[in-house]
Amino acid sequence: MYKFSFIVILLLFQLAPAQEVTILDAETKAPVINVAVFNLDKSKTAISDFDGKCDVSFFTPNERIFFAHISYENRRTTKASILRRGGKIYLNLKAEQLDEVVMSISKWEQQRKDVPQKIASINARAIAFTNPQTSADLLQNSGKVFVQKSQLGGGSPMIRGFATNRLLLIVDGVRMNNAIFRGGNIQNIISIDPFSVKNTEIIFGPGSVIYGSDAIGGVMNFYTKKPHFSSNDSLTFSGSSSYRYASANNENTVHLDFNIGKEKWAFFSNITFNDFGDLKMGSYGPDSYLRNNYVSTIDGSDVLLKNGNPRIQVTTGYNQLNLMQKIAFRPSHNWDYSLGLYYSETSDYSRYDRLIRPTGDGLGLRSAEWYYGPQKWFMGNFQISQKGKNKFYDRMKINVAYQNFGESRNDRAFQNPVLFSTKEQVDAISMNLDFENKRMGNLRLYYGGEYVFNKVHSYGGQRNIEANMVMDAASRYPNNALWQTMAGYINGEYKAKPNLTFLSGLRYSHVWIDAIFDKTFYPFPFDNADLSTGALTGSLGLSWFPKEDLQFTWNGSTGFRAPNIDDVGKIFDSEPGSVVVPNPELEPEYVYNTEVGVQKNFNDRLVLKGTSFYTYMVDALVRRDYQFNGESQIEYNGELSNVQAIQNAAKAYVYGFELGLEAFLSDNLSVISNLTITKGIEEEEDGTDSPGRHVAPTFGDFHVVWKNQRLQADIFLNYNGEIANEDLAPSEKSKDYIYALDANGNPYSPSWHTLNFRSQYTISNAFKASFGLENITDQRYRSYSSGIVAPGFNLIMGLGYIF
Template sequence: MKYFYAISFLFFAFIQLEAQNIKVLNSVTKEPIFGVAIYNIDKSKSVVTNFLGEASLNEFSDTETIYFKHLSHVLKQLTKKQLTTSNRVYLESNTEGLEEIVISASKFEQNKRDIPQKIININAEAIQFVNPQTSADLLENTGQVYVQKSQLGGGSPMIRGFATNRLLITVDGVRMNNAIFRGGNLQNVISIDPFSIQNTEVTLGAGSVIYGSDAIGGVMSFYTQKPQTAITDSLLFKANVILRYATATNENTAHIDFNLGYKKWAFLSNISYNKFDDLRMGSHGPTDYLRPEFALATNTGDLIIQNSNPLVQKTTGYQQLNLMQKVFFEPYKNLSFDLGLFYTTTSNYSRYDRLIRYRKGILRSAEWNYGPQNWFMSNLQITKLSSNSNLYDKVKATMTFQNFQESRMDRDFKSSIRNIREEAVNAYSFNLDFEKNIGLKTQFFYGLEYVYNLVKSFGEEENISLKTSIPTVSRYPNGSSWQAAAAYTSVKYKPNLKFVFQSGLRFNYVLSNADFSENNQYLNLPFTTSKTEASALTGTAGIRWSPNSILQWKLNASSAFRAPNIDDIGKVFDSGPGSVVVPNNNLKPEYAYSGELGAKLDFNNTFILDMSTYYTYLDNALVRRNFSLNGETEIMYDGELSNVQAIQNASKAWIYGFEVGMKLAISKQLKLTSQYSIVGGTEVEDTIEVPVRHAVPNFGNTHLVYTASNFKFDAFMVYNNELAFNQLAPSEIEKDYIYALDGNGNPYSPSWYTLNLRSQYQLTENTSLTASLENITDQRYKTYSSGIAAAGRNFILALKYSL
């Protein structure tokens, strides 16, 4: 692999591009900037840069002042005489400008300032600088999304006290949530290649009006890179090669993408490969997190092996491959076709939190692996513009097919029986979205959606000694289906620059069908089929008011829902030591009612203070509780007598929080930023109020960032408060093996902090180097609810070559 890196880099180092007259580039990323308006003082002369950032200055004289203007960059002026011999002009990014345009709030572009909800925008420049290992790490680096990890190949986001199937993930506007998205921790976000992302928008709070079921706590919208067409008849060719290495996992990553652009057609290909070894934790912290021994399967049987380095979390390494192919076709200026093909696959990877469980003083599991997590998506979007239609100014039709595949393989220590469960989901969706301007003050959005999921699920019991296998209970009812249909509408009214009102409604209808006949031979359920119908009307209303140039107020109220999916209705699995979850065909949707108030003080972009507080009431909450099956509270499952549980509408919850962010421009090059989040909440369990499971500890970060023409440096601190034993949810207390123990021997989540350095240097016009030193003091810690300890001191080096 190391030789591959060297050869790849040398090959691309010999490829050069010739400058044509002048080239306008971003001062940090050195990426060409398309659409830069170049003009003189009276605008009698003007040109615009093409997709290569190129333009001719022949019509300008040597002494007249020339202006370079772009929406997302700072205005620059100079004369032709002031140009260097390289004929390069570098523009500085205007961060506030880059964040102004968002798509996720209505599926069409809007000014971020007009949106009553809080939306975090992460652009391509920030993603390149952060240099995340996975998309879960990208979300975590926002400082406002908390990420739980059960294993190295994972990352389950938490937003404002909600997680898993109460959060929605979209890719290029298409929902990734499917019928088997569970209430337990989810790893699906790692299937999205961070190298393919153009920008990410995270909506904090409900998004059910636009996205329907599941969007209770927030929406994570990933928008991937777009193919670029050529302005002239010449072929537009662009390419990037990235090589990365990290010490904590001995990571080896290679990425390549290239764009072929013609006048009406464009093609973009993207390939990424990651290889991670076992993760090393930090040296200073709770001894409870150490890995003193591990189970190993050999030809002569299972053995307990003493770990030569207890800081290394044995059997956590894995590999991942990401592929993306996009095609863009624009036969006319008002009509375009976008086709995206995505494929992601992993190797087998262990669920680490299950490998560290003990039973009677001995490691319980000899193996507990997820099989390859595969995701395929084919997405066709057709966009039509119209200037004379009474129905729309812009319409988008999106047709998508997705296939999800996952599996689980576990075997107890010294047991010859390996339990295997395999699942697959075929997900089809169709969206039709419209945008219409009604006069100068009102913008109208409306649309239709249909989603269909088909679930395949199989169970197998393999005897590794006899080399035989027999069928067993599957995780889900095989052949079950989940459908959703919806119509929505929203309106934005902006009478002046100071005031914006937005409101919307969505009607949802959800239908699920499941046949339990195959599993009944193992479970003897009191029912053989299940049909669940649900409808919901959700709404939102909010205002943005800016009484002056300094102060901005935001107020938003919304309702959201989550309909029971196949995971809720029909799942069979071991939820923990000695417990098994069984199907329940008597479920209804859960509803959330939220309010949010935000205030922003902006003193001429020199000092910015952004605050928001929120409150959510969750009614009829779908939670796991004790259950009985045919009058029995215990049954045999995978050879163990287990307590019976099921998902039920058995709870209410109250979640609240406060967020504050600060930005101080000390100078033009030096900026100080900080973010802090407080989350709290309670839910009712057996008539008693207990802490909410996903109410994370208070957390925050502080960054000191220095930016020069070819260099960027970030010294930052990430910190996290303690959650004491009495602050843990009962379901977390049951998982004491993943926590540290306090002085009384009770599980708790200790506080922690890390000190970190990150830098980016432009070596040449085409080559950049990103280097990071994370967790400098080598702290040993776990993010709340995580089964795996975070990386210890970690040096990360990435080399990028662009042409």
């Protein structure tokens, strides 16, 4: 009887399912392979498999278990604790293991050490810790990108003296730049939800070989989060939610994402809503930055009111909704299909720098209203990828996307009953075909082609707010204008020696513009713009390790930007008293760039990085005085204005240094610092020169970071240098109302610094809390070229939940 009972018990024990835990990356949720699992005296050990799974049935419920991996921070817990949380445990990457692989240089995974061009990577872990309000803030928080803001709902990155339509935005392999990206400051980057971003890679310098037109100063690649499959055919469900509050603009943000996965199908949904109030500036700084008065319409009449609190920037608040849905299908290990749907919409939001423009006598304000209508962006993106042996490639990607952009501008002068409006929509279709070939020994080839089609819809109107009458007006762009480009490229990576890698590539791009001008409102001296132009760009670079802990890189490259519809066809007021008119006689602008980099690693405890660069531009497209039908002035929106146009009228050169430091003082304490110094000059055709408009001041940061398994804390200093009056671009000097005045009464951009603190505490595997203090000393400052004054003292609190 006892023998029979023992056999039954033994059989039941053998038939009982093993107790498994799944070990996952804390940010990507991907399984972690080869994790060592052991008890205190290492008498019991196990290793996680390809799916991150590990049998822990031989551990007792309350026995202390250790999880160790060469790339991850060690964790310790008990089996009972893990099983209570659904059998999952999350590991955090060590700081020195981050960003080993990059994708932006060739569109395929490459070892970062083999890339000769400077590239910065910001992963989801860093994004979650810095907790940015917008994707513009995400870039600024890196300490390597300068961001200009004309209003709270904005952010225009500047990289190596270039900005706006000379920088390229990419989202999941699709170019976001469209035919009406302008030379003035743009805010399209805020359409990208930081909560949806898995990784951001920033290429410094030309990226035209892979990405074509617009990639002159750099490329900003945003890779959003992907759906996760189940390791078997069972259904898995996971997700996260969070809330954030910021005191400087009374921000309230809520976010939710969730993933449903099976073995072959996976679905990922992402929802974020932001509500921002009027931004409050700091207490200590120039009085000229204060918002002393503002315009309000009372009983149909515009009146100038005194601001009860001049530190409140009335009106700057707005709200925003971001949605993303992804569906992935993996029928086999060789094929992947993915559909991504993205939508972003803002409320109306004021262009703050236009609302503070004074009248000629300085006693009033020029504008009663100046606001952007809702900024809308939709993208549908279908991707197919294949891997496996093939005669011509090892991997292939097909990317087909449709985008629709919507924006509008609305302005009305003080005590003028007429509200002028322009509204634009752009339909954009793109197709990319990319291949990787690794079958040629030490040579890897990347090649492919691209086609992009843009159609611009533009409308103008004017409404008398007193009589409630609506009339047609001139549109900003030629309606139904077309912009197209087709290109092919080849890029090669050759590993000459284990410590020496060469990277080189060529691309030919062709661009067409077809626009017909409506002469109803302006007697244009031309009927249409019909442009057909091509560009050949190339690059050559090397990465050399003379010693294991010392790296030298060199890269030479060319880039170009073809004129778009904004360049050849727009009509708008660029600044008080000036109007820009179309110019169909434009050619592409080209840049020639070289850079040298060095990196030294001292025993994995101290890493020093330095890059110097020089970029020369010819046929630069710049805004200059012009004549329209022989006249240097025309009437625009009821005001006599000087005529200007975009012209190939200048050369330019930009040079600078980018320095970085990472010091790991202990397993818990580290120091990180960045410094960027940039100088640039534009040379006119008549031989005169002037400072470059988008050359940022010297800027940098210094961080002291402490972290353990539960707490990460960062106390840091942000710094911006001064730009004296003689170093301001002419277009900036004309906007003296946004600048402080020096001892001679001339506008200049003062230096500033802020002291800040941020932290994140892991309450449990499910809950994380964040706490931050920005601008602790409550400085009142305005970043270079920005219309809006930066936040004063800012308390930030957030709570996140993972399920």
